[in-house]
Amino acid sequence: MRFASGDLVSRKSYGSDIVFRITDIQNDVAQLIGEDVRLGADAPLSDLVQVDDDDLNERQKVEKERADKCYRLFRQDAKTLREQNEYEMSAGYESEEGYFEKRGRVLHIDGDSKYLDKCTHVYERIGIPVYGAHVAEKDMPEEIDSLLEMVRPDILVITGHDAYLSSKGKPNEIKAYRNSKFFGQAVRKARKFEPHLDDLVIFAGACQSYFDWLLRAGSNYASSPERVNIHALDPVYIAARVSITPFMNRVRLYDLLRNTPTGASGLGGLDTKGVLRRGMPKQDEDATYRLRS
Numbered sequence: 001m002r003f004a005s006g007d008l009v010s011r012k013s014y015g016s017d018i019v020f021r022i023t024d025i026q027n028d029v030a031q032l033i034g035e036d037v038r039l040g041a042d043a044p045l046s047d048l049v050q051v052d053d054d055d056l057n058e059r060q061k062v063e064k065e066r067a068d069k070c071y072r073l074f075r076q077d078a079k080t081l082r083e084q085n086e087y088e089m090s091a092g093y094e095s096e097e098g099y100f101e102k103r104g105r106v107l108h109i110d111g112d113s114k115y116l117d118k119c120t121h122v123y124e125r126i127g128i129p130v131y132g133a134h135v136a137e138k139d140m141p142e143e144i145d146s147l148l149e150m151v152r153p154d155i156l157v158i159t160g161h162d163a164y165l166s167s168k169g170k171p172n173e174i175k176a177y178r179n180s181k182f183f184g185q186a187v188r189k190a191r192k193f194e195p196h197l198d199d200l201v202i203f204a205g206a207c208q209s210y211f212d213w214l215l216r217a218g219s220n221y222a223s224s225p226e227r228v229n230i231h232a233l234d235p236v237y238i239a240a241r242v243s244i245t246p247f248m249n250r251v252r253l254y255d256l257l258r259n260t261p262t263g264a265s266g267l268g269g270l271d272t273k274g275v276l277r278r279g280m281p282k283q284d285e286d287a288t289y290r291l292r293s
Helices: 051-093 113-126 138-152 180-193 209-215 234-244 253-259
Strands: 009-011 020-026 028-032 041-045 049-050 100-102 106-110 130-134 157-158 201-204 277-279
Touching: 009 028, 051 113, 051 234, 051 253, 106 138, 106 234, 113 130, 113 234, 130 138, 130 234, 138 157, 138 180, 157 180, 157 234, 180 201, 180 209, 201 234, 234 253
Parallel strands: 106 130, 106 157, 157 201
Antiparallel strands: 009 020, 009 049, 020 028, 028 041, 100 277
16 A cells, blocks of 8 residues: 555554554655644554544544543633632622633644644634744744743643654653653743743643653643653643633642543643733723633
C-alpha cells in the first residue's frame, strides 16, 4: 500500500490503538502525530495500516462524546463558580448595582495548527478570551518573548506533540523526550518575563512530557506525571478553569484534574490562584468586558 503525507493511519505493532496523521515520509519511515492525542511518533511504513471510513467514523463518535463531556463539565463548574460569586457579591456590597467579570486572557501556543483551531473553537464556545499562535515546538523558545509582549496574557499554554523515547534515555533524562526540552526552555523565558506564579499561570507539555522538568522550569501545571498520552483538549480545560476562578480563590487541584479528559495520570500541578476579577457597576451592552451566558 502506498502512503502519503496527510493519510490517517494506525500502527499494527500497537494494536491500532491510536489514529495518526502522516506528516512526512523518508527512507520508508513515516513521521506521525496523533489525531486526537498530543503524541509524536515515527514508524516504518510496513507497520502502518490505513484507517478506513467506518473505523474513523466510530473513533470520531467516541471523540465527540469525550469533547462534549469536557464541555458539560466545564459549564457545570462555571455555573457553580458563578453562583458562589453572586452570593459573595450580594453579601459583600450593599449596592443593588449589578457587577461585571473580566475573565483571564489566554495565550495558547501550539505546535499543531489543527489542534490549535480545535482548541480556540472550544475557548470561544465557552467564552474565554484567547489569542492562538501556531509555532513549531523547536521554535517556541525563540518566539515566546514577542508573543508575551504583544498579548500580555493572564494564562499561557505551551503545547503541541511530544513523546518519551526509552531508547534515548531514562525517564529522568531530558534527552529521552521528543520536545520537552523546547517546552521547558519556553517556560523559563516566560518566567523571566513574569516570575510570579499567580501573575502568569502556565500550562506546558503534551503526550508523555517530562512533568518534573516542566514544573522546575516554572510551570503551574504540566504533563505527564505517569508518562501517558494526554487529550487534545486537556490544556483548554485547565486554562479555562483558571480563567473563570476569582483571583481571591484557589483553583481546586483535585476537582480540576478529576474533570479533565485524561485525569491525574497525565496532568498535575501546583496550588494556584484564579485570575478572574469582578467589578462594579455593570456596564451597558457596549462594555469592554461582558459576562457571557
